[in-house]
Structure formats: structure tokens, C-alpha cells
Amino acid sequence: MSTVIKGGTIVTADLSYEGDVRIEGGRIVEIGANLTGDEVLDASGCYVMPGGIDPHTHLEMPFMGTYSADDFDSGTRAALAGGTTMVVDFALPSPGQGLLDALQMWDNKSTRAHCDYSFHMAVTWWSEQVFNEMKEVVDRGITTFKHFMAYKGALMVNDDELFASFQRCAELGAIPLVHAENGDVVAELSAKLLAAGNNGPEAHAYSRPPQVEGEATNRAIMIADMAGVPLYVVHVSCEESHEAIRRARQAGKRVWGEPLIQHLTLDDSEYANPDWDHAARRVMSPPFRNKAHQDSLWAGLAAGSLSCVATDHCAFTTDQKRYGVGDFTKIPNGTGGLEDRLPMLWTQGVATGRLTPQEFVAVTSTNIAKILNIYPRKGAILAGADADIVVLDPNREKVISAKTQQSAIDYNVFEGMTVKGLPRFVLSRGKVSVTEGAMSSEEGHGQFVARTPAGPVNKALSSWKELTAPRKVERTGIPASGV
Numbered sequence: 001m002s003t004v005i006k007g008g009t010i011v012t013a014d015l016s017y018e019g020d021v022r023i024e025g026g027r028i029v030e031i032g033a034n035l036t037g038d039e040v041l042d043a044s045g046c047y048v049m050p051g052g053i054d055p056h057t058h059l060e061m062p063f064m065g066t067y068s069a070d071d072f073d074s075g076t077r078a079a080l081a082g083g084t085t086m087v088v089d090f091a092l093p094s095p096g097q098g099l100l101d102a103l104q105m106w107d108n109k110s111t112r113a114h115c116d117y118s119f120h121m122a123v124t125w126w127s128e129q130v131f132n133e134m135k136e137v138v139d140r141g142i143t144t145f146k147h148f149m150a151y152k153g154a155l156m157v158n159d160d161e162l163f164a165s166f167q168r169c170a171e172l173g174a175i176p177l178v179h180a181e182n183g184d185v186v187a188e189l190s191a192k193l194l195a196a197g198n199n200g201p202e203a204h205a206y207s208r209p210p211q212v213e214g215e216a217t218n219r220a221i222m223i224a225d226m227a228g229v230p231l232y233v234v235h236v237s238c239e240e241s242h243e244a245i246r247r248a249r250q251a252g253k254r255v256w257g258e259p260l261i262q263h264l265t266l267d268d269s270e271y272a273n274p275d276w277d278h279a280a281r282r283v284m285s286p287p288f289r290n291k292a293h294q295d296s297l298w299a300g301l302a303a304g305s306l307s308c309v310a311t312d313h314c315a316f317t318t319d320q321k322r323y324g325v326g327d328f329t330k331i332p333n334g335t336g337g338l339e340d341r342l343p344m345l346w347t348q349g350v351a352t353g354r355l356t357p358q359e360f361v362a363v364t365s366t367n368i369a370k371i372l373n374i375y376p377r378k379g380a381i382l383a384g385a386d387a388d389i390v391v392l393d394p395n396r397e398k399v400i401s402a403k404t405q406q407s408a409i410d411y412n413v414f415e416g417m418t419v420k421g422l423p424r425f426v427l428s429r430g431k432v433s434v435t436e437g438a439m440s441s442e443e444g445h446g447q448f449v450a451r452t453p454a455g456p457v458n459k460a461l462s463s464w465k466e467l468t469a470p471r472k473v474e475r476t477g478i479p480a481s482g483v
């Protein structure tokens, strides 16, 4: 059985050209003119692009006394509906829990996935057990380790733990990720705000000013540099953090920054909304920022100082958000976005001229595939690549509404916004999973994507570090001790 995507414009991270794409056995087998197949998908007037890869999701994650509401069923349906064909979710051991134990939990949950997926492993505490299990985790194809510099008293790790874990990542050819916010300062500011009676959702934003993010980003960059390892900074929301990444990259450090579609398109005026639910639904860390920070993030995507657009999809229902009535620190942190990332980025990025279609592909798919060392199996339209494809119709439009979304929650932070640029078809390893908004995906179709460590950047960096490592100077004729 073969499928041909016919008559579209193929757009990759570096090229745009007319061509048909033939798929067999879940892979792209041929690209050319006038191809034939058993099934034909009409892509005329559309862009044929690598399916989106969302490198940052939290599906059915235990967090702040509850579980995020989208699981691998609804979450990956939402992904596919919006043109995302792979998600990378965070396996999150609770402090004291083994990494392999947590991995087993995530393996069990992910059997419901409709699209392919991989995991990052979180390092939420440090011990000999964690040190040892990191090797086994890498051997199982998980080569990225996330560290929370915030959430003091829960997931946060301190600088000595960061340094130890980063050095272990360097040895294993793995990449550390950081949630960069100064958790000590956030805890102090939160307590101060609460003591002053400032307990509404807007206080969440006051407790996490851009400085806490800029400071932690810079600290993580320097610690990674000393450990001799690349660094990936998740949910970069502000100029302070972007500036630290930009400066590091200009100095030759291997650092990637990931803004979220929410931070690019929604701003902090949301927290001033008089409706408590409206504001609380938008509580996430880092919080939404002002327009100047948004401009910085857009500029970073165009300039290449920021690399990937993610969602940090961590959706909680309104009832769950209400755990924090009277105390903003108890509002579960997180927002949704999986279904909306590509259409929002196309509408507000490509249609406005802030990004080219090629840059769109780079920041939604190809760059992260390269960082994760799964390119060109993922993130590419090439013979041999997995047929994870979005056929994007630049003229299809809709108004975003919670009523028609795949996500299990009862609202959408982009509610009422018009998006133009929607999938006509979405294919997951060759399976047509979405046709003009109608779902035909299959629970359990998604497969785990194992990754290999020591990608090109890790290799280059370790060669450089080895070359420039401290070396003892061998001397002859050393004078006698002066004592």
C-alpha cells in the first residue's frame, strides 16, 4: 500500500520546491514529479512540511497535588490535530524515586499515544543511585536530562547538584535541560506577596520577574560551560534570559533556547483580568511577559539565537486551577497549547512576515530533531525519513475554541483568536491521522523514539574541552622548597 501526496510545495528548513511525495511502510520512499500510488492526497495550494515536533509536554504528570489533565490519548490527539507528529514528554521522578521506576510509569502511560514520542528524564534529586541510573536511562534511548532551578522544596535542585548532574551528562554524551528561574528568590517574593495580602493569580507574575529567569539562565550556562556540556534552556520567556543565551552563543558556548508559543503571543495583561478563573487559567512558570519581551523572542527566532518553539503543554481544568483560590502559590502551574502551536506560529509568525516558511519548519521541527540526534529520521522530508508530515493549507482558517478542541480541559488560552494556516492532512508514520479537522488517528499507533547519545555537538564540545583541559606543566630544575 502506497500513498502519494500530490501537487504541493515541499518546504523544509532550507528549501522550497514543487514535488510529490510517495510513502510506503511508514517511510518516505520517493520525492519527484508525477508520482503514483494506491492512495492520493491532494496537496494543491498547500505546503508539505515535516510534522511538528513538540519538545516540551507534560502529559498526565503528577504536579502540585494533582495530575495534568491531558494524558497520552487526548494530548497526542491534540498534537496531531494541530500538525504536531511527535512529542517529547518529561518522565518526572518524585524526589527520592529512582529514574528507572519513573521511566516504567511513563512507559505504561505512553502506550495510548496516537503519535510518536520520546522522553526527557528529570533529575529532581541527587544521589549515587541517580548517578548510576543515568547511564541505564541513556542506554534506553533517553539522552536529555531536565533540571528544575525553581519549585523550591519540591523539584528544585541546587547548584552543587546541577554541576554534578551536568558533569555526568558530559560523560554520557547527554544534554542537560534547565527550567531556569531562581527558586530561592521566587520563594521569598511569594511569601512577601502573600503576607501583604496579594494572593490572586496576578501575584504569580509579580513573584517571578524577568530577573529571576535571567539570573538562573546565566548561572546554568556558566555551570554547563564548566562541566563541558551543551545546554538547552526550556521556556525562555524574556529578554534577560534571551540575552544570556545570545551572549553565550556569541562566545562559542553550545546553548539552545526554547520560547513557547504562549509567551510569543499572549502577554501579562491577561493577569489583570477581573475574572479570577481567566487569570488563573494562564498561570504558568515563567509567567506571560510584556510586549517588549515578546519582541525579543520573535527577534531571537529570526536571528537564530533562539532555536525551537514548544508548548510546555501542561493543562489543568478550571476546577484544578481553583485549588489556588486565596493562595496563588497553590494554583497548578501550566497551560495548554499542543493543538495551537503550529497554527498560531504560522498566523502570527509567517503570515506577518516575522518568519519565513523555512524558518517555521526549522523552529517547529528540524532544529529540535538535530538537537535530539534523530535527524533526518524526524524533522525532514527526505527519502528514508519517517512519513511524519503536515500538509498545511495557508488559506484554511478557524476561530480557536475549547468547544472543538481535542484537549480534555474546559477552556483554551487562545480562545476566540483566528488562525489562518491549518492542516489539510496530518500523517503519522504514513498513517493519515487528520483530514481537514476530522480525526482518524489511532490510540496506540505512536511508538517510542529511542535516541543515541554523543550527537555532533556533544562530540565537538568534548574534543574542544579535552584539547583545552588544564594540563600540568612538566618542569625540570624545580627549585628546592623555600620552607
Ligand SMILES: NC(=O)NCCC(=O)O
Pocket: 058, 179, 235, 283, 284, 285, 286, 312, 314, 333, 334, 335
Ligand atoms: N511551566 C509550567 O508552569 N508548568 C509545567 C512544569 C514546568 O515546566 O515548569
Ligand SMILES: [Zn+2]
Pocket: 179, 234, 235, 285
Ligand atoms: Zn518548567
Ligand SMILES: [Zn+2]
Pocket: 056, 057, 058, 312, 314
Ligand atoms: Zn515544562
